[in-house]
Amino acid sequence: MPMIAFKGLRGQLLGTMAVLLVILLAIFAAYWQGEEANHREMLSLSQSATEQLSRSELRRRGEHIAAELSAHLVPMLQEGDAAAINELVGDMVHHSNLRYLIVYDGNGRVLVSTDGLARSGQLMTDPLAAAVLQAGGRKEQWPNGLLEIAVPIEHTGQALGGLRVGLSYTGPDPGNAVIFEPIVRRLNANSLRHHLWIVVIVVVLLVVTGVYAVLLERRVFGPIRRLARLMQEDTPGSSQPLPELALRDDEIGELMQAFTRMRAGIAKHDREIRRLAFVDPLTGMANRLAFRQSLDDRLLTLRASHDELALLFIDIDDFKRVNDTLGHESGDEVLSQLSVRVRLVLEKFGAQAADIARFGGDEFIVLYLAKDIRAASARMAEALIVEIERPLAVGGRQVFLGASIGITLFPDDATHAGQLLKNADIAMYQAKVAGKNCYRFYSRALDRAVERRVQLEQDLRGAWSRGELSLVYQPIYQLADGNIVGAEALLRWQHPHLGMVPPVVFIEVAEQTGLIEDIGRAVLEQACKDASQWSATTAGKPFVSVNISPRQLRSGELPDVVSNALRSSGLIASQLHLELTETAVLVDEDQASALLSRVRATGVKVWLDDFGTGFSGLSHLRRVPVDGVKIDRSFVADLLRDPDDLALTTAIIAMAHSLSITVVAEGIESDGQCQILRERGCDQGQGFLFGRPMDAKEAARQFHA
Ligand code: C2E
Ligand code: MG
Ligand code: MG
Numbered sequence: 001m002p003m004i005a006f007k008g009l010r011g012q013l014l015g016t017m018a019v020l021l022v023i024l025l026a027i028f029a030a031y032w033q034g035e036e037a038n039h040r041e042m043l044s045l046s047q048s049a050t051e052q053l054s055r056s057e058l059r060r061r062g063e064h065i066a067a068e069l070s071a072h073l074v075p076m077l078q079e080g081d082a083a084a085i086n087e088l089v090g091d092m093v094h095h096s097n098l099r100y101l102i103v104y105d106g107n108g109r110v111l112v113s114t115d116g117l118a119r120s121g122q123l124m125t126d127p128l129a130a131a132v133l134q135a136g137g138r139k140e141q142w143p144n145g146l147l148e149i150a151v152p153i154e155h156t157g158q159a160l161g162g163l164r165v166g167l168s169y170t171g172p173d174p175g176n177a178v179i180f181e182p183i184v185r186r187l188n189a190n191s192l193r194h195h196l197w198i199v200v201i202v203v204v205l206l207v208v209t210g211v212y213a214v215l216l217e218r219r220v221f222g223p224i225r226r227l228a229r230l231m232q233e234d235t236p237g238s239s240q241p242l243p244e245l246a247l248r249d250d251e252i253g254e255l256m257q258a259f260t261r262m263r264a265g266i267a268k269h270d271r272e273i274r275r276l277a278f279v280d281p282l283t284g285m286a287n288r289l290a291f292r293q294s295l296d297d298r299l300l301t302l303r304a305s306h307d308e309l310a311l312l313f314i315d316i317d318d319f320k321r322v323n324d325t326l327g328h329e330s331g332d333e334v335l336s337q338l339s340v341r342v343r344l345v346l347e348k349f350g351a352q353a354a355d356i357a358r359f360g361g362d363e364f365i366v367l368y369l370a371k372d373i374r375a376a377s378a379r380m381a382e383a384l385i386v387e388i389e390r391p392l393a394v395g396g397r398q399v400f401l402g403a404s405i406g407i408t409l410f411p412d413d414a415t416h417a418g419q420l421l422k423n424a425d426i427a428m429y430q431a432k433v434a435g436k437n438c439y440r441f442y443s444r445a446l447d448r449a450v451e452r453r454v455q456l457e458q459d460l461r462g463a464w465s466r467g468e469l470s471l472v473y474q475p476i477y478q479l480a481d482g483n484i485v486g487a488e489a490l491l492r493w494q495h496p497h498l499g500m501v502p503p504v505v506f507i508e509v510a511e512q513t514g515l516i517e518d519i520g521r522a523v524l525e526q527a528c529k530d531a532s533q534w535s536a537t538t539a540g541k542p543f544v545s546v547n548i549s550p551r552q553l554r555s556g557e558l559p560d561v562v563s564n565a566l567r568s569s570g571l572i573a574s575q576l577h578l579e580l581t582e583t584a585v586l587v588d589e590d591q592a593s594a595l596l597s598r599v600r601a602t603g604v605k606v607w608l609d610d611f612g613t614g615f616s617g618l619s620h621l622r623r624v625p626v627d628g629v630k631i632d633r634s635f636v637a638d639l640l641r642d643p644d645d646l647a648l649t650t651a652i653i654a655m656a657h658s659l660s661i662t663v664v665a666e667g668i669e670s671d672g673q674c675q676i677l678r679e680r681g682c683d684q685g686q687g688f689l690f691g692r693p694m695d696a697k698e699a700a701r702q703f704h705a
Contacts, residue, residue, distance in 0.1 A: 024202075028201065059149070072088055073085060077111075103153075108123050129150060136159060219252075282339075290357065291357035315403065322399060365424065404432045406430065413442050427440045471489050471523060481539075488686060524548075531575060558578075582610065662683045665687075666686050666687060
C-alpha cells in the first residue's frame with residue numbers, strides 16, 4: 001500500500017484500528033501466557049500431592065514395621081537373645097522397600113544390622129540414634145532415596161535400645177499419580193479449549209477488522225476521494241456525467257447532491273459572468289471580445305465557402321464634445337440612441353443583430369455579408385451616415401453628430417481578423433482626415449501614410465513637455481522706415497528620430513487630434529513670456545504675433561487662455577497679436593466674431609493670416625472685427641511677374657486701409673518685392689529678405705534698443 005494511503009482521515013482511522021488491534025492482541029497474548037503459567041502450576045501441584053501421598057504411605061509402612069519390630073524386640077533385648085533378634089530381623093528383611101534394619105542397645109552399640117556398613121558391636125555415631133536414646137520418641141530423616149526411621153525400644157519408660165528402619169524411596173508411586181490423571185487431563189483439556197478460544201477470537205477480530213477496513217475504503221474513503229477528484233477536475237460549464245454517488249441514500253449521497261447543486265450554481269454564475277464579459281452593458285451589443293470571437297468563427301466558415309465580407313468601423317465624430325458639454329449621462333444616452341439607429345439600418349440591410357458590436361467609447365463595428373460586397377457595404381455606410389446625422393433629442397436639446405466610417409473587405413484586403421480590424425481602423429482614420437462624416441474604403445496605398453501619421457500623432461503627444469517643441473521668431477518691419485516693430489512666433493519640432501518636422505506637417509496632425517489645444521496654450525504662454533523680455537525700439541513697444549489654429553478658436557476658451565498668458569507673463573495686451581486664418585474665422589462667423597470681439601476688447605490685436613488664399617472676398621473684413629491682414633506669401637512671391645497678383649495685393653491694401661486696418665506682407669524675399677509693396681502703401685513686412693526665423697535669444701537681441 002503506498003505511503004500516501006495512510007494520510008488524512010483514512011490514515012487516522014486505519015491507524016487507530018491497527019493500534020486497537022495490537023492492544024487486543026497483546027491482551028490475548030498476556031491471557032495466553034497467564035493460562036500457560038496456571039496450567040504449569042496445577043500440574044506441579046498435582047505432582048507434589050502425589051509425592052506427599054507416596055511419602056506418607058512409606059512413612060506409615062516404616063512406622064508400622066518399626067512399631068511391630070520394637071514391640072517384639074523388647075523381651076529379646078531384656079534377655080540379650082541375639083539369635084532371636086537376628087532371626088526376627090532376618091524375617092523382616094523381605095519386606096518390600098525395606099533397605100536395612102539396625103538394632104542397637106541402650107548404649108548405642110549395634111546388635112544386629114542388615115546393612116553391611118554398620119557392624120555388630122560398633123557404636124551408632126549419627127545424631128539420629130543419639131536423639132532417639134536421649135529424648136525418646138520417633139525420629140525420621142529423608143536422605144537421598146531413603147526414609148530412615150529411628151524409634152527407641154522401651155520397656156516401662158526405660159530405653160533398652162533403638163531400632164533404625166531404612167526404607168528405599170524411589171519417588172512418587174505411579175499408582176498415586178493415577179489418582180490425579182483425570183484432573184490433569186481435565187486441566188489440559190480446559191487449557192486447550194481456552195487457547196482455541198483465544199485463537200478463534202483473534203482470527204475473528206482480524207477478519208472483522210479487515211472487512212471493516214475494506215468496507216470503509218469502498219463505501220467511504222473511495223467515494224470521498226472520487227468526489228474530491230471530480231471537484232478538482234470540474235470546470236464550470238463542463239458536463240461530466242454525474243456519478244452514481246448522487247443516488248446513494250446516505251451522507252456521501254448528500255455530499256454529492258450538495259456538490260451537484262453547487263456545480264449548477266457555479267455554472268449559472270459562470271454563464272452570467274460570460275454574459276457580462278461579452279456584452280456591452282450600455283447598448284446590449286456584443287463587446288470587442290465577443291465580436292473578435294464571432295469574427296474568427298465567421299472567417300473560418302467563409303474561407304471554406306469563398307464568400308465575401310465587409311467590416312464597417314464606425315466612429316462618432318466629435319463625440320467628446322457631447323461628454324464635455326452635456327455630461328457623461330447625456331453621452332450615454334446619445335450612444336444608446338445611436339446604437340438603436342445603427343441596429344435599424346442593419347435590419348434594413350438584412351444583417352444580423354449579432355454582427356454588430358460596440359468597440360469602445362464611441363466606436364461601433366459592423367460585420368456585413370452580402371453579394372457584391374463593395375457596393376453593398378458602401379450603400380450601408382451611406383445609410384448609416386444619414387441615420388446618424390439626424391438630430392438626436394437629449395435632455396431637451398438637439399444634438400447634431402456625424403460619423404466617420406472605415407470599410408475593409410474580406411478576402412480582398414486581408415484574411416485574418418486582426419488585420420481586418422486594423423484595416424477598418426485605418427480606413428476610418430482616412431475618413432476623419434477626409435473631413436469626417438463620410439466613409440472610406442481601406443486601400444493599401446494609404447496604409448503606410450496613415451501608419452506614419454498615427455506614429456507622428458503618438459510622438460507628438462508629450463513632445464512639448466519633453467522639450468522637443470520650441471519657438472522661433474521671425475522679425476516684422478515697418479516698410480516705410482525699415483524699423484523693427486515685432487516678430488511672429490513660429491513653432492518648431494525637433495523630432496528625436498525624424499529631425500526637424502515642418503510645421504505644415506505636424507500642425508495639421510495636432511489640429512486633427514485636438515493636441516493643438518494644449519500645444520497652442522503652451523505656445524501662447526511661452527511667446528508672451530519671451531516677448532515680455534523685449535525692449536522698446538524707436539518704433540515703440542514691440543509686439544509678438546502668435547498663430548492660433550481654428551480649433552483653438554472653436555473651443556471657446558481663447559479669451560481665457562489669452563488673458564492667462566498675459567497675466568502670467570506681464571505682457572501688455574497691445575503687445576500681443578493673434579493670427580487667425582480666414583478659414584478658422586469663416587467656419588462659424590458669428591461665434592468667431594463674438595470671441596474675437598471679447599479678445600480685442602482687452603487690447604489684444606487680431607490679424608487675418610494667409611489673407612487672399614481663402615477667396616472669401618474682402619466683404620468679410622467688414623463683418624469680422626480684425627486689426628490687420630497678412631497678405632499670403634504666394635501673392636508676394638509672384639508680385640513682380642503676375643499682374644493679377646499685383647492687382648489683388650493692391651486691392652487688399654486699399655480695402656484694408658479704407659477700413660483702417662493694418663496690412664502686413666509675408667514672404668518678402670527680394671528688394672523688388674519690398675519696393676513695390678512699399679510703393680502700394682503696405683504697412684509692414686516679414687521675409688527672408690529681412691531675416692529668417694531665429695531662436696528666442698537671437699530675437700531678444702533684435703529688440704535691444
Ligand atoms: P504662417 O503663419 O503663414 O507663417 C509664415 C511662414 O512663412 C513660416 O513658415 C515662415 O517661416 C515662412 N516664411 C517667412 N518668410 C519667408 C520667406 O521669405 N520665404 C518663404 N518661402 N517662407 C517664409 P513656417 O514656420 O514653416 O510655418 C508654417 C505655418 O505653420 C505657419 O504659416 C502657420 O500657419 C503654422 N504655424 C507655425 N507655428 C504655429 C503655431 O505656433 N501655431 C499654429 N496654430 N500654427 C503655426
Ligand atoms: Mg502666421
Ligand atoms: Mg501666413
